[in-house]
Amino acid sequence: MAIRKLGPSNAPDAVIEKLKNAIKDEIRRPENQASPPGAPKVFKEESGFPPYYHYYVIWDGFDGIDPEDRSKAIYQAIKEECGQEEALKTTVAMGLTRQEAPAVGLSAAD
Secondary structure, three states: OOOOOOOOOOOHHHHHHHHHHHHHHHHHHHOOOOOOOOOEEEEEEEOOOOOEEEEEEOHHHOOOOHHHHHHHHHHHHHHHHHHHHHHEEEEEEEEOOOOHHHOOOOOOOO
């Protein structure tokens, strides 16, 4: 099989925990309440294969964090805040900085 395995997380658990908690805070924030300055922006997109979703988080707090660790923090935040069922429906959990977001067609202003 020509599938390559990725190595373990590079970020310390405390870093993943901090990222996860900031994302959870944003998920919990009521829609009618403004985001605090510098908070992550969380986007949920239908995957095209119901009932599965893509989650994108745009946040400069990801600067210097490996993509695998970003995804781990997002997935854990979804699981803890939205439940196991929602986490299992998540096919993409991608974290991007504001500078990286336009490369995948996203903007923090969306």
